[in-house]
Amino acid sequence: MADILVEPPSTPVEAAVNRPLRGGRSRRVRTSGGPFRLIGRPFVWAWAVFNVALLVWIALQSFRNGEESFSKPFGLPRSFNFDNYRSALDVGQLGSSFVNTVVIAGSATCVTISLASLAAYVLSRTRTRSASPLTTFFAMGMGIPAQAVILPMFVMMQSVTTWMNDNFGWWDDRLSLFLVYVATSLPFAVFLLTAFFRSLPSELEEAAALDGCPPLRVFFKVMLPLAKPGIITAFILTLMGLWNETLLALTFITDNAQYTLPQALLGLYGTMQYTSNWGGLFAGVVIVVLPIVILYVFLGRRIVEGMTLGAGK
């Protein structure tokens, strides 16, 4: 089992990010020529342009009538009206599922990051025998795919539902999903934040402690402000992961009104195959992707740094 682990404390990637650069950045003088570069450069540009073009294409199609999208895939929309969006929000129930996703993914992310930053702080800063094995124990979760735990989780949540219904007359599948999201997001968040806390200087913290500041205050007043960039990164990555999460939602949520965005989009995909309202589907895709695009445009650098620091989900 131990070999599955990604060695949480100091992966080379993390070291690569934290280690001060010796000998300067490896950016070198541009030399021209060479068949490798001659073919390669246009290839890189073509790849990048394709990614952007696909996005633009989807955005344009979302304003067109579906029939046209197929007969002339590269035509421009005749007018920019929001009929497709309206149909996606009403027929596809993307409106209610948008709210569901915001609430479930948002609250699960908040709870995950709170729990994870508390744990990561003590794991990275306490000299106890159990700290290092426990860090590894958390990281182990990253090597276990959700598929390996999902069925007992599902049955467990079903019993919780029955028990709550019998005793209190109320339970919501979305709460089950929320709990499962927190549990499955924890390993990565703890891993990332432990790496981050470890990279922070300890002088300030020591000074505060010497001045008699109680540990809880040290954490909230000194460490949290210092760790803000890392916490924000962990927050964004967790939120983006949950925003896109589909398997757990498909398993735990069965009521249409409680669907999350990816589920509703899948539903829309299913109905559109019969009604051929492709414009509505494209609009749905835009609704799901747009928040991520906005996040990426504004916080891209942070996302990239977090990805290399934690070395991926």
Add this chain to the structure above:
Amino acid sequence: MTMTIEDRRRARRRPRPARRAQDKKRQRVYWSFLTPALLVYVSLFIAPAFVSVYASFTKWRGSGDNMHYTGLANYRRLWRDTEFHTAFFNTLEVVVYCGVAIFVLAFVLTMLIREMRARKTLRSLLFFPYVVSPLVVGIALGMLLAPDGALNAILRDVGLNSLTGEWLNPDVIFKTILVSIVWVTTGFYVLLLMAGVDRIPAYFYEDSELAGANAVQKFWHVTLPLTWDVVTVAAVLWVINSVRIFEFIYAFVGTASSPPISARTLTVEQFLTTTGGNPPAYEMGYGCAMGVVMVVLIGVLVVLMRRVMRRDVVEF
């Protein structure tokens, strides 16, 4: 693992009594800070994992049904189940074929991009598909590659009728999926490799250039040995992440009432035999056995890869 060199240096510098007092205080908060996360993690993640292992030895149809211990019956059934075989080898194909393609491409792209002017922008653009919902990418590609979709339309327009294809037919769809996975994922590994390549001091390249090395030689004698540790981590990550790819393939194959068996991977197959079918089959014991197979597969591949990739780390 517990003490880095930096820690040791600090420990030596610090006056001992103060440190001890501080440590004692920290120890007191240690468990109270750790317990909430640990509790959630153990009860909602680790415990189900153990139940999963046990359930894989039983016949179990989910809540309300008792687990009937059947020994290795589920695993024997997996051994004979041809649908499962297809799924298993499809997953292996994703790991191996896509893995090789991704790492070769990622290295080529990294080497190219680091010499280009817009390196940061290009890197972000290549990485971008990775952050978009795999479901969305799957759906968008489905539309693009549909028989009367955009790709075939372009090919027809430029007169390459012979190249148009039924990209989503049951016999080709898995190849389409493999190519698409490479396209979506490569950007992420470019990101990781670039983090490694960026810390190679420039004079290594200057030296090798003075010695008349070409691009391939520079890659082989400078880049690869000096980024080997990053490559190892990236490879482990690839194994872990590739086995669990689900949404992306499901968007390609799953929405039809019976997705083609030829395009299912372990994750899709498990979903369809448990809660995902129409109507759901709820073969929980059998599904858990598939989950166990996935974890074992990841474990074996990671161990194997670490064996194969073990090198002395080059210090520089």
